[in-house]
Every structure is written in C-alpha cells, then in structure tokens.
Amino acid sequence: MDHETAIQMKASERYVVGDLASHERDAFEEHFADCSRCIDDVWMATTFAANARAVFREQAQAQPAQAKPVPRKAFFKWLFVSPVPALAATAFAALIAYQNIVVIPGTKSPRSAVASVNLDGDTRAGLPKVAAGDALRVRMPFDHPSGGARVFVELMDTLGNSLSSGPVAAPAPNQPLDIYFPVRLAPGRYTVVVRSDKSGRAAEEIARSSFEVTAQETKSQ
C-alpha cells in the first residue's frame, strides 16, 4: 500500500475503528511502519477515539444521575408552585375525616329516647312542653280535605328560622301526622308548620302548632 492509497481510502480512521479487512490492515501496517505522516495520523485517530470513548462513557455515567429525580423534592415541588390545590386537598381531607370519625358514627350509634310531643294546634291554653333530647317526634292531628299524598313540614324557632323542613308522606285518612325531626333542640319555643304540596312545592298553610323545650326533664304529653 502506498501513501496515496492510504489517504484515499482513509486508512488511518478505518484502521483505528477496525474497519479494514485483515489483508488491508496488514498492508497498511507495513506502510505506516515506514511512513511518518501515516503513523502520525493513526496516532491522532487513536487518541481521538480513546478520548471520545472516555467522554461518551462519562456522559453515560452522568446522565442517569442527572435524570434521576429526587423523590421528596419532586413530590412537593407542585406545592410551592401553587398552594391552592394543596390547601383544598387538605380541607377536603379534613372534612372527610370529620365525617368518617364524627358524623357517620354519630348517625349510626345508639341514641337516647326520642322526645315525643302531641300537638293539637295553638288553641290550647298552655304550650306543650318537651324535654331537650337528641331528636324530636311530633304527632299532630291532620285533617286536610285535599287529600294530597305529600305535605311539607317545617320546624322553626321563635325568630322564624327554619331548623328543619321537607316533604313527608301525608297520613291516611283519620290518622295523625307523625313527624320525626333529627335535631337537638335547646330550651326555648318552637313551631311546627304544615303546608300542602302543590306540584312539588310548598303551598298554603294547613296547620301550625307550637311547643316549648325545657331544660328540666318533663313528662311529655
């Protein structure tokens, strides 16, 4: 192999990367053993290849470390970008916890005797009295000529604030209206108002009765 041939076939580079056939490699070695220019070329290509390999190796070793996220930092990063989702999530979590720990067990747990009172309108001289309890059961006469399937009932305090309201099934003819209010009432005066149902909405008042909740245990009437 002469020098021109070695240059034309880029023998130096091909030699270093092992891209020459064995007979070409032997011929090139025989040439560059005597050719100062070619041995310079081979040495330079070898130096480049060896250092390039070292550079790529270091890059490969560095990349996983750079790409590897720090778990805690990545997890909390969103919190510092915008605290609103974090606060909302915390509030929801607290609400759910309260419902699961306090509200739901409270509804499922046994209760003391329900206070019961029979109301027959505000025509009686004295208001019926009922002891404070966990809930209130009200029975009042019902004599409504329209005979609708549902009526609206509402429990109000003395200021007219609605404490509990909603539709209930109307009783059968000649039967009293029996209502259960799941409320804890403080001592004071309360009023139950019954209204007729008109297309799913409360209409005219049918009956109204008041009673008084006392702190002392009082025999219900």
Added chain:
Amino acid sequence: MEFHAFDADYVRRLADGDPATESHFGAYFHKFIFLKLRSRRVSPEMIEDVRQETLLRVLKSLRHGAGVTHPERFGSFVNSVVNNVLLELNYKNSKHPQVEEDTPEPFDDRVDLDATVITEERKRMVAAVLVGLPGKDQDILRLVFFEDLDRAVICNRLKVEPDYLRVLLHRAKAKFQTAYIKRHGTGWLGSYSVLMWILGNAGVLGITIQVRWN
C-alpha cells in the same frame, strides 16, 4: 509522495549505537507497536513483552546479524519482527496458559489499553469537537466508539452510507488534530520530521546531538 522515516544513514547510526538514533528508534517503534497491537486487543502486559523482544532482536540483527537489505523499508522490517514475536508469544501462551481456572472474567481491555493516551485535557478537546457536531453525527460517533456497534448496523440504523461514516471520522479527527496542534504545536509529530532532518545532516553540520525522548 512518500514520507519515509528511514534511510541507510539512519540504519548505520543505529547499528553504531548512536544515542540519539537509538532514542528515536525506541520512541518511534514504541508507538508503532502500541498502535499495531492495540488494534488486535492485545493486553498491555503482552504489548510490553513484544516491544522489548522486538527492539532487542532488531538491534541484534543490525549489530551482529545480517542487517537490513532495504534501509528505506526499515519500518517494514521491524513490522515483520513484531509479527514473528507476536506469533511466538501467542504460541507459547497457548501451550502454557497463564490463566488459572478461577481467574475472574476479564473486563473491557480497551480501558487499560487506552489509559496511556487518555488525559483530561484531551478529553476536553474531544468534547469540544463533539459539541460542535450535529446531533446525528454525535450519535454516529457514540455508536462507533462507545457502543462499539458493527459499522453496517450503524449505517442501517441511522440511514447513512459507509462513506459518510468514514468522512465523519476523518473530519472529527482532523478537528481534534487542529485543536491539539494549536494547543501544543506539532509536538512529537512535527519535531520528529525536524529531528530526522537534523540527524540526516548532523555529519554535514558537524554537530553532536544528544536527544532524550520522553
């Protein structure tokens, strides 16, 4: 145009034991034998063995043997001695394997082989050359040098012709060479040619040369 490194005068000075010529002889063929045996993945220890035995045999041949018939092809003569020494050592090692049964698996031998030519400064120069290349070219060089993939596979994967790969290697090496020479001058590469001229004309110039190669 040939760039002959050797002639009859060089061979004569070497045979006469001229220190500068001996130093050059050792340095030049130190590199030659390294490059030749590196391409064959020969271990660093064996490279050293081949080097010492080759240089010893060549000097013996010049001083006590038949010498060389074509001084201008002195490098080729040394190359043939290297081949013989390598064959003999391989034969000897095959008859008397030095590897014990419980010897662990060898690791990538290129790491050891290349350790002598890798420096932090050269890595920075190579990194600068690589950064200046298009991404696809960087990928090609990574597959060639780091992944050590077969050339045909690389060409097929990246849809390039084999000639493109050779040209890319040539250009990358040339850029590195330019940066290297800019930084260090021609170094041993250029000084070698100057030295050869001085050695060849030492008698005419009437000077005595003492050169120490590192």
